[in-house]
Amino acid sequence: MTPAFGPETLTAHQQEGMFMSVKATTRFTTVLAVAAVGCALATVPATAAPQGESLAEKISRSVTVDGVYRHLIAFQRLADRNGGNRAAGTAGHAQSANYIADKLKAVGYDVTLHNFSFTSFEIENQTLTADGRSIPTQMMTYSKSTPVGGVTAPLVPVPVDATPGCEATDYAGVNVTGKVALIKRGACSFAQKQQVAADAGAIAAVVYNNVPGGLLGTVGDPAAARIPTVGIAQADGEALAATPPASVTVDVRGEEQTRQTFNVLAETKTGRKDNVVMAGAHLDGVEEGPGINDNGSGSAVLLETALKLGGSPKVNNAIRFGWWSAEELGLIGSTEYVRSLSFEQQLDIALYLNFDMVGSPNAAHFLYDGDDSDQEGAGPGPLGSGPIEEALKARFDAAGVPTEGTDFSGRSDYGEFIAQGIPAGGTFTGAEGIMTAEQAAKWGGQAGVAYDKCYHSACDNLFNINRKALGTQATAISYVVTAYGHSTEDVNGVPPRSERAEARTMAKARGLSATAPHGHGVAS
Numbered sequence: 001m002t003p004a005f006g007p008e009t010l011t012a013h014q015q016e017g018m019f020m021s022v023k024a025t026t027r028f029t030t031v032l033a034v035a036a037v038g039c040a041l042a043t044v045p046a047t048a049a050p051q052g053e054s055l056a057e058k059i060s061r062s063v064t065v066d067g068v069y070r071h072l073i074a075f076q077r078l079a080d081r082n083g084g085n086r087a088a089g090t091a092g093h094a095q096s097a098n099y100i101a102d103k104l105k106a107v108g109y110d111v112t113l114h115n116f117s118f119t120s121f122e123i124e125n126q127t128l129t130a131d132g133r134s135i136p137t138q139m140m141t142y143s144k145s146t147p148v149g150g151v152t153a154p155l156v157p158v159p160v161d162a163t164p165g166c167e168a169t170d171y172a173g174v175n176v177t178g179k180v181a182l183i184k185r186g187a188c189s190f191a192q193k194q195q196v197a198a199d200a201g202a203i204a205a206v207v208y209n210n211v212p213g214g215l216l217g218t219v220g221d222p223a224a225a226r227i228p229t230v231g232i233a234q235a236d237g238e239a240l241a242a243t244p245p246a247s248v249t250v251d252v253r254g255e256e257q258t259r260q261t262f263n264v265l266a267e268t269k270t271g272r273k274d275n276v277v278m279a280g281a282h283l284d285g286v287e288e289g290p291g292i293n294d295n296g297s298g299s300a301v302l303l304e305t306a307l308k309l310g311g312s313p314k315v316n317n318a319i320r321f322g323w324w325s326a327e328e329l330g331l332i333g334s335t336e337y338v339r340s341l342s343f344e345q346q347l348d349i350a351l352y353l354n355f356d357m358v359g360s361p362n363a364a365h366f367l368y369d370g371d372d373s374d375q376e377g378a379g380p381g382p383l384g385s386g387p388i389e390e391a392l393k394a395r396f397d398a399a400g401v402p403t404e405g406t407d408f409s410g411r412s413d414y415g416e417f418i419a420q421g422i423p424a425g426g427t428f429t430g431a432e433g434i435m436t437a438e439q440a441a442k443w444g445g446q447a448g449v450a451y452d453k454c455y456h457s458a459c460d461n462l463f464n465i466n467r468k469a470l471g472t473q474a475t476a477i478s479y480v481v482t483a484y485g486h487s488t489e490d491v492n493g494v495p496p497r498s499e500r501a502e503a504r505t506m507a508k509a510r511g512l513s514a515t516a517p518h519g520h521g522v523a524s
Contacts, residue, residue, distance in 0.1 A: 093325060097283055103303065383423065
């Protein structure tokens, strides 16, 4: 999962797409109806297929945690062979992607590799000192560098309001010329915060978190960088704001390089090509570790689902899987892919399902809040996103597993799909956020501890996976992906083939033409 949490990682175009989305109208049709009849996730026997079992039920039963975990072992070994990580543009990522592609080809998928270039960013130095005291800090990806030895100047807190540091008016009466601006996170992108600070005369920006813990972030694009920008923890930022030091020294340096990488795309040979169900997960990790939960977990669940489906399942709608690269550098792979499609090709995608971190050790069970029922953050997804949330929720409910909504924060690969108006949803078991006491009681976790204490660290390895949570997620994910292969009617009004055929038969029986004038014919 890409570092910063909140709308800070979205481009202005992506944010506009989110905030202009229409509130979804939920229609309980094929996907939810099947879920509602009690086909519980945890109770389907692992024996012969029950009589009358749907394809979604069959696939859901066959996608096991053992099968998923085997792929995680493969990702771990490929990381170990290649410097301990699977970051975009490295051999560890390329070999992981080829592992996936080879398996998909073997079961009959049409597989393509979507190549693109990206700008990598390697941090050479990142320190922050306040009156000589060292403060843990993280250089923002693509930030401007300081000279060797850094820049030293007074630290000036920017007043906190609903949109801290986002407008020029935030600096009215605040003199930051030649100084370092201290800005609270929230409401706008990191890029915008450092741009506004630079326009006000600041020589560097320190952004502190608005939730407990440290802050990893990006300014999104090298071209957007104006001044050296770093992130620090909420507690450190609040302490500095309360008692500003006489001076701080920001010493950060990074190097940019153009590199090559690729996404893996696989599509079933069966099903409609103009009403495609798409599911994706980013395959790349950070350089600090093997990335087994983030996001080997989502990648492995989708791979096992695809393998159990095979390349020619009996589906009405084609199912397309995507394994994205360079997500950790700002959602680059998925964004490049969506923008490479023409408008007509985008119209062919009925919906997008995103699975980023689904095996967190202190796991929550979050569903992206498609209809904005939680009234938090970025607002609803495009029309049809609410029913996706409900379809996923129905599967967890059937298993007796409670869920919570999570905002479309712009932190993962649904971003560009949403920006282009494509309905989206997905699941998430938590990253560096802290589990509350209420959540611990709900899910049996540990309160006051991060959902994933090894997030973006070397310890994100095979032993950083909660197998029970991974199994629960895999069963629900594989069911919903497959069920939408049968019908997307609840999302976009397109009925399954059998219902369309029945409607045509009924129309003929009544002597009606399927091409009746004035738009009153039966939809095909």
